[in-house]
Amino acid sequence: MLRKQGMTCDFQSRPVLHVLIVDDEPCLTAVVADILAEDGYRVSVAHDGLGAFRAAMQDRPTLVLADIKMPGGDGLTMLRSFKDEVALRDVPVVFFSSSPDQRDARRMGADGFIQKPAGRAELLQGVFEGVCAGFMRPQQYEARARAHRHLNGHAGPAPASPPSCGCPTSAAA
Numbered sequence: 001m002l003r004k005q006g007m008t009c010d011f012q013s014r015p016v017l018h019v020l021i022v023d024d025e026p027c028l029t030a031v032v033a034d035i036l037a038e039d040g041y042r043v044s045v046a047h048d049g050l051g052a053f054r055a056a057m058q059d060r061p062t063l064v065l066a067d068i069k070m071p072g073g074d075g076l077t078m079l080r081s082f083k084d085e086v087a088l089r090d091v092p093v094v095f096f097s098s099s100p101d102q103r104d105a106r107r108m109g110a111d112g113f114i115q116k117p118a119g120r121a122e123l124l125q126g127v128f129e130g131v132c133a134g135f136m137r138p139q140q141y142e143a144r145a146r147a148h149r150h151l152n153g154h155a156g157p158a159p160a161s162p163p164s165c166g167c168p169t170s171a172a173a
Contacts, residue, residue, distance in 0.1 A: 017131055018042045018059070022052040022066035022078065023096070032065070032096070035120055036127065049073025053081050056088055063092045063130045065114075068099040076101065079108050092134035094126055 019041045023029045026047075033043045044059065046052040050073040052064060064082070068075035075095055082088040094112035095105045102113045111133045114126035 016040075016042045017062040018044065019127060020044050020046060020052060020055055020061035020064045022046045022049065022064060022070070022075065024048060024067065024070040024072075032123065035123060036065075039124055041127070047072070049075060049078030049081070052078050053085075053088075056082070056091065057085075060087070061091060063094060063111075063127060063134060065094050065096050065127060065130075068095055068097040068101050068105065076104060076108060079105070079110060083109055090134065092130045094130035096123070096126070 017040070019036050021029055021032055021036070021043060022045075023032070024047050029045055029047075033045060036043050044055060044061070046055045048070050049066075052066065052073075055061075056064065064078075066075040066078060075097065079093050082091060082093060092111040093109070094114060095102070095110050096114045096116060096118070097105075098116040102115075105113055112126050112130045114123060118126070
């Protein structure tokens with residue numbers, strides 16, 4: 001159970017949440033990775049959009065946290081490639097960027113936007129809301145319910161709709 005600022009989300013089918021950080025600034029990436037790891041996330045890193053796509057195809061993340069402006073494949077191109085790939089289209093993407101392209105990112109399907117620079121609390125809140133958005137997607141619910149039943153020895157079909165998890169409704173996709 002994750003709790004952030006009075007919200008809770010029950011992610012029992014995924015004991016460790018995996019965040020793929022995509023940024024071309026190694027120092028910033030290291031700081032963000034440390035913050036997320038301290039908060040209990042498993043973290044992996046890519047330095048451009050193409051590297052992120054390859055990494056996600058090999059080890060599907062729970063969430064992608066990406067910069068927009070990067071050499072060798074920017075974040076918006078990466079988002080487009082994720083949306084075009086069936087295996088990745090439901091992975092939530094939250095942009096963490098100083099770029100003014102927030103409207104373009106949201107229009108293209110980004111699940112959130114965290115403006116750089118951001119403090120620890122703002123970063124963790126944005127990641128939490130992005131993860132919650134991904135878990136509330138209908139195509140994810142049946143897979144989560146199946147995994148939960150398997151892990152807990154339950155039989156039978158999943159309930160008809162996901163339980164309320166306390167996530168902000170604006171984060172639900």
